[in-house]
Amino acid sequence: INSDGRDGPLAGKRVVITAGPTREPIDPVRYISNHSSGRMGYALAAAARDAGAAVVLVSGPVTIPVPPGIQVRNVVTAEDMLRESSAAVDEGCDVFIASAAVADYRPETCAGDKIKKSSDQMVLPLVRNPDTLATIAARTDAPFAVGFAAETTDVARYARDKMQRKKLRMIVANDVSVPGLGFNSENNAVTVFWPEGQTSIGPESKQQIADRLVALIGEHLDRAAD
Numbered sequence: 560i561n562s563d564g565r566d567g568p569l570a571g572k573r574v575v576i577t578a579g580p581t582r583e584p585i586d587p588v589r590y591i592s593n594h595s596s597g598r599m600g601y602a603l604a605a606a607a608r609d610a611g612a613a614v615v616l617v618s619g620p621v622t623i624p625v626p627p628g629i630q631v632r633n634v635v636t637a638e639d640m641l642r643e644s645s646a647a648v649d650e651g652c653d654v655f656i657a658s659a660a661v662a663d664y665r666p667e668t669c670a671g672d673k674i675k676k677s678s679d680q681m682v683l684p685l686v687r688n689p690d691t692l693a694t695i696a697a698r699t700d701a702p703f704a705v706g707f708a709a710e711t712t713d714v715a716r717y718a719r720d721k722m723q724r725k726k727l728r729m730i731v732a733n734d735v736s737v738p739g740l741g742f743n744s745e746n747n748a749v750t751v752f753w754p755e756g757q758t759s760i761g762p763e764s765k766q767q768i769a770d771r772l773v774a775l776i777g778e779h780l781d782r783a784a785d
């Protein structure tokens with residue numbers, strides 16, 4: 560990969576990447592979220608930029624710096640993530656990579672005032688959030704869609720099932736039952752699946768994995784969809 564990416568594998572391509580967690584408000588001071596650091600998505604954004612792409616990063620709340628040369632659009636909730644991602648794809652998108660850890664459910668309502676404690680138990684009704692990746696991949700003008708799957712058991716089976724269900728061209732699976740790898744950690748090891756093959760990457764740094772994923776996407780991009 561050369562320094563300005565002009566001859567890189569994604570030269571002239573537009574790439575949209577989701578990253579980080581979402582936050583689903585319970586009341587004005589509380590929310591439901593998860594431990595996603597955003598590091599994998601931010602590393603992918605830098606890798607895609609170095610490969611010559613114009614990159615839009617749709618990011619949930621994280622504490623890491625935005626890599627230079629990346630356009631970032633900050634979001635909070637899963638609904639924001641769908642809206643901003645759809646808008647970014649509307650502007651033109653060749654590759655969509657969903658690395659965000661989106662909350663599957665949100666509180667049915669956000670209380671207007673801070674909730675006071677009362678009884679010993681509390682039940683909070685939750686409703687399903689929209690799926691950004693599945694929505695983008697189902698568009699008639701769908702980009703090359705890449706998903707992530709963090710699993711603790713039956714990694715290959717669940718990952719391939721998600722790829723089929725969401726109509727993805729590629730899915731990056733990581734086994735989050737391995738301590739010190741993946742979620743909120745520096746290093747990662749992944750297995751990448753596509754309809755007719757698979758390859759394993761790592762354990763190595765998230766930036767090294769991101770570079771190899773972007774190279775792999777570049778190789779598959781111009782192949783016809785099944």
Ligand code: CTP
Nearest residue numbers: 657658659661688689690691692706707708709
């Ligand atoms: N994803 C998304 N929007 C959601 C949920 C997931 O865009 N509301 C994306 C993630 O960014 C990831 C992929 O879908 O790329 C798979 O996420 P995952 O949580 O593993 O899959 P789910 O379909 O939510 O299934 P489950 O959590 O039940 O395993």
Ligand code: CA
Nearest residue numbers: 660661662663
């Ligand atoms: Ca999920």
